[in-house]
Amino acid sequence: MSRAMRIGVAGAGLIGRKHIELITVSPDCILAGIADPSSEAKAFAEACSIPWYADHRALLEQEAPDGLIVASPNALHLQMALDCVARGVPALVEKPVTDTVATAQRLVEAVRRTGVPVLVGHHRRHNPRIKAIRNKVAGGEIGQLTAVVGLWLLKKPDDYFDVAWRREAGGGPLLINLVHDIDNLRFICGEISEVQAMTSSKARGFAVEDTAGLLLKFANGAIGTVTLSDATPAPWSWELSSGENAAYPKQDQPCYLFAGTKGSLSVPTMEQWSYPGDAGWYAPLSRAAVDMPLADPLVEQLRHFLAVIAATEVPLISVEDAMGTLAVVEAVREAALSGTRVFPDRIMEQAA
Ligand SMILES: NC(=O)c1ccc[n+]([C@@H]2O[C@H](COP(=O)([O-])OP(=O)(O)OC[C@H]3O[C@@H](n4cnc5c(N)ncnc54)[C@H](O)[C@@H]3O)[C@@H](O)[C@H]2O)c1
Numbered sequence: 001m002s003r004a005m006r007i008g009v010a011g012a013g014l015i016g017r018k019h020i021e022l023i024t025v026s027p028d029c030i031l032a033g034i035a036d037p038s039s040e041a042k043a044f045a046e047a048c049s050i051p052w053y054a055d056h057r058a059l060l061e062q063e064a065p066d067g068l069i070v071a072s073p074n075a076l077h078l079q080m081a082l083d084c085v086a087r088g089v090p091a092l093v094e095k096p097v098t099d100t101v102a103t104a105q106r107l108v109e110a111v112r113r114t115g116v117p118v119l120v121g122h123h124r125r126h127n128p129r130i131k132a133i134r135n136k137v138a139g140g141e142i143g144q145l146t147a148v149v150g151l152w153l154l155k156k157p158d159d160y161f162d163v164a165w166r167r168e169a170g171g172g173p174l175l176i177n178l179v180h181d182i183d184n185l186r187f188i189c190g191e192i193s194e195v196q197a198m199t200s201s202k203a204r205g206f207a208v209e210d211t212a213g214l215l216l217k218f219a220n221g222a223i224g225t226v227t228l229s230d231a232t233p234a235p236w237s238w239e240l241s242s243g244e245n246a247a248y249p250k251q252d253q254p255c256y257l258f259a260g261t262k263g264s265l266s267v268p269t270m271e272q273w274s275y276p277g278d279a280g281w282y283a284p285l286s287r288a289a290v291d292m293p294l295a296d297p298l299v300e301q302l303r304h305f306l307a308v309i310a311a312t313e314v315p316l317i318s319v320e321d322a323m324g325t326l327a328v329v330e331a332v333r334e335a336a337l338s339g340t341r342v343f344p345d346r347i348m349e350q351a352a
Contacts, residue, residue, distance in 0.1 A: 006029070007067050008032040008065035009023070009034045010034070010035040010056040010059065011036055012038075012040075013036070013041075013071065016034070016071035022299060023069075026302060032051070034051070034059070036054075037054040056083065060084065061087075065089065066309050067090045068092075069092045070091055070094060073165050080093075081097075085107075085111060085114050085116040086114075091118045092119045092305045095322065101347050104326055105352060108320050119318075125184075128292070130184060130187065130188070132292045138190070142260030142261075145221075146260060146261060147222060147223050148216075148225075150181050152181055152237045154232065154240055155233045155234070167206040170208070171208055172206075172209050172230070178212070178214075178228055178329060179329050180238065185256075190218055193344070194343055195331040195332055195342050196341055196342075197333075197336040199336040210231045211228065212332070213228075236251075241253050273287055323348065324344070324348065330347050
């Protein structure tokens with residue numbers, strides 16, 4: 001790249017600070033400024049001598065950045081992304097792309113109309129390990145996919161809930177965390193066609209759920225279950241199992257099991273099980289360690305965003321694709337409320 005690109009960040013909270021850190025150490029971009037009305041963000045900007053704005057539109061107008069990273073609360077994503085698109089500024093919008101499928105559709109239309117690229121921050125898809133697992137499962141190495149197990153069981157620290165929106169509906173593990181796992185499962189196994197679910201808020205007693213159980217049917221016929229809770233000391237989650245983010249002490253435990261007609265795979269422990277000879281429950285089952293690459297997907301995501309701005313790459317995760325992930329999460333919420341089966345495709349069709 002010929003010159004360092006100037007990247008702005010709207011929302012300098014938990015993930016926004018991580019983006020700021022990565023921009024600061026990258027040789028290919030510099031921080032154009034941050035937009036965040038909080039006094040903490042203002043003090044942070046002053047301490048680091050970074051241009052600070054209370055409003056993202058002021059940052060866009062006065063700094064004219066090459067791209068903006070939207071890392072604000074979910075309900076603000078749509079307007080911030082629309083403001084970028086209206087000014088021809090490519091955006092990296094944190095997941096979930098917006099807070100509802102209907103609002104995501106408005107962004108899909110704006111991107112189609114203007115051609116301004118928007119990349120959605122489902123950053124795990126940039127992990128070479130996730131890409132390799134997808135190639136293995138979709139490439140038929142474990143045969144026809146029959147069943148999938150997903151676990152997201154861990155304990156969020158109590159002070160995480162000091163932020164009000166994290167205690168309210170929409171700020172919990174379905175939209176904030178499950179959305180990552182659903183995106184992984186869609187990417188690895190294909191589209192999810194039907195959803196049943198139950199949620200509970202019994203452990204913490206907040207308006208937002210802390211625990212959920214899902215039953216999924218994939219378009220290819222495979223059946224999946226996902227169990228999640230953010231209120232339990234446990235090692236089974238991508239965060240703690242993958243080693244992707246050094247902030248989480250790594251646990252040597254799986255969080256996904258992929259079962260096929262020829263074998264099965266535990267992830268990210270990367271063990272592949274199969275019968276070397278005749279198959280059947282009396283026969284010896286072999287276990288092979290699968291060597292797969294691992295890299296920091298947030299670093300790769302930033303590299304990709306710069307390439308999207310330079311128009312040398314197209315967004316790996318488009319708004320429309322991320323809307324497909326959001327439709328499944330919305331289906332989970334609807335299924336839990338209604339106690340019925342919900343079809344993500346219908347949610348997408350209703351929004352169109
Ligand atoms: N990719 C990931 O792994 C990942 C991880 C965490 C969060 N996220 C996503 O990032 C977003 C932010 O989450 P968080 O945990 O960092 O939240 P947070 O509450 O820690 O940070 C949000 C920040 O946005 C600021 N903000 C509020 N109103 C604003 C406005 N009008 N303009 C600009 N800034 C404003 C707040 O002051 C706060 O500093 C959410 O959409 C979340 O889903 C993604």
